[in-house]
Amino acid sequence: MPTALRRAALAALFGLSLTGFAAAQNGSVNIYSYRSPDLIAPLLDRFEEETGIKPVVLFANNGLIERAAAEGENSPADLILTVDIGNLALAKSEGVTQPIPEAALENVPDAYRDAEGHWTALSLRARVFYVSKDRVDAQALSYADIADPEWKGRVCTRSGQHVYNIGLIASRIAHMGEDGARTWLEGVRDNLTGAPTGNDRAQVKSIYSGECDLAIGNTYYMGLMLNNEEEPEQKDWAASVRIIYPDADGTGTHVNVSGAILAKHAPNKDNAEKLIEFLLSEEAQEIYASTNHEFPVVPGVPLSETVASWGELKADDTPLTEIAALRDAASRLVDETRFDEGPQN
Numbered sequence: 344m345p346t347a348l349r350r351a352a353l354a355a356l357f358g359l360s361l362t363g364f365a366a367a368q369n370g371s372v373n374i375y376s377y378r379s380p381d382l383i384a385p386l387l388d389r390f391e392e393e394t395g396i397k398p399v400v401l402f403a404n405n406g407l408i409e410r411a412a413a414e415g416e417n418s419p420a421d422l423i424l425t426v427d428i429g430n431l432a433l434a435k436s437e438g439v440t441q442p443i444p445e446a447a448l449e450n451v452p453d454a455y456r457d458a459e460g461h462w463t464a465l466s467l468r469a470r471v472f473y474v475s476k477d478r479v480d481a482q483a484l485s486y487a488d489i490a491d492p493e494w495k496g497r498v499c500t501r502s503g504q505h506v507y508n509i510g511l512i513a514s515r516i517a518h519m520g521e522d523g524a525r526t527w528l529e530g531v532r533d534n535l536t537g538a539p540t541g542n543d544r545a546q547v548k549s550i551y552s553g554e555c556d557l558a559i560g561n562t563y564y565m566g567l568m569l570n571n572e573e574e575p576e577q578k579d580w581a582a583s584v585r586i587i588y589p590d591a592d593g594t595g596t597h598v599n600v601s602g603a604i605l606a607k608h609a610p611n612k613d614n615a616e617k618l619i620e621f622l623l624s625e626e627a628q629e630i631y632a633s634t635n636h637e638f639p640v641v642p643g644v645p646l647s648e649t650v651a652s653w654g655e656l657k658a659d660d661t662p663l664t665e666i667a668a669l670r671d672a673a674s675r676l677v678d679e680t681r682f683d684e685g686p687q688n
């Protein structure tokens with residue numbers, strides 16, 4: 344039984360409240376998490392074993408940053424775990440963060456942390472092309488290439504307004520300017536197989552079933568599908584595609600992050616700092632790599648075998664803060680081009 348569950352069971356058995364039980368240990372740490380319980384459980388179990396600090400998790404798909412902001416000084420949140428630079432930047436601009444002490448962030452490259460420590464990345468993911476093994480010969484492609492008419496009727500992706508695509512489109516604006524990015528987005532739109540629908544994994548299924556030849560998606564979904572014992576049909580979908588790192592020969596592939604913020608009114612600040620330090624330790628970074636097929640943010644930590652098999656990632660070095668600042672412009676472009684309605688020409 345996982346430690347957290349065992350604690351809950353023991354607490355129930357002895358009629359103790361969970362907080363009462365935790366108080367007898369080294370205290371607790373309250374986490375607002377957008378990241379799924381399955382993913383973070385192995386990390387939090389190890390943290391509790393090593394420190395005696397009990398993690399208490401509130402999980403939700405959205406609204407946690409807004410919730411912490413609304414709770415203000417009374418917020419129980421010690422830290423927030425989330426994905427996407429947009430959410431991390433939002434947390435900072437909503438005023439729910441405070442600087443993470445420098446010592447905890449010493450292993451994090453500058454590109455992947457806020458200059459003032461208001462957020463840090465914990466793992467990296469690249470937004471890549473999944474291409475059909477049978478119907479695509481190209482070995483190298485750029486993001487610009489998929490706006491070319493040769494891809495007409497062959498490209499698929501989830502909604503342009505999804506945070507993962509907003510990050511990518513914002514990075515296109517950083518490289519091409521807003522007009523260049525608009526032209527690019529119109530080109531991609533007109534190459535779509537139809538209106539964007541489904542999540543990243545659904546695009547792989549579309550390639551498997553022959554509806555689409557090239558999809559835009561995050562790296563870790565491929566790692567998760569290729570190793571999915573619970574839904575083995577996903578292994579078949581994934582086996583029909585290979586990964587191309589766009590712009591590997593040029594400015595590099597767009598990378599986004601998962602990350603953490605230290606809550607402004609953290610009631611258990613010391614424990615929250617200990618947890619962030621732990622999540623950036625070699626041990627925790629290896630768990631991110633091996634269980635979720637993400638790229639460790641701390642240099643030198645090994646990749647999962649699956650991810651390593653895709654070759655080396657050359658990450659686009661556009662600062663994530665610049666990407667975050669262009670997100671609104673990216674969202675406007677998606678609306679203006681009516682990207683989510685599919686091809687117009």
Ligand SMILES: [Fe+2]
Nearest residue numbers: 426543561564
């Ligand atoms: Fe995801």
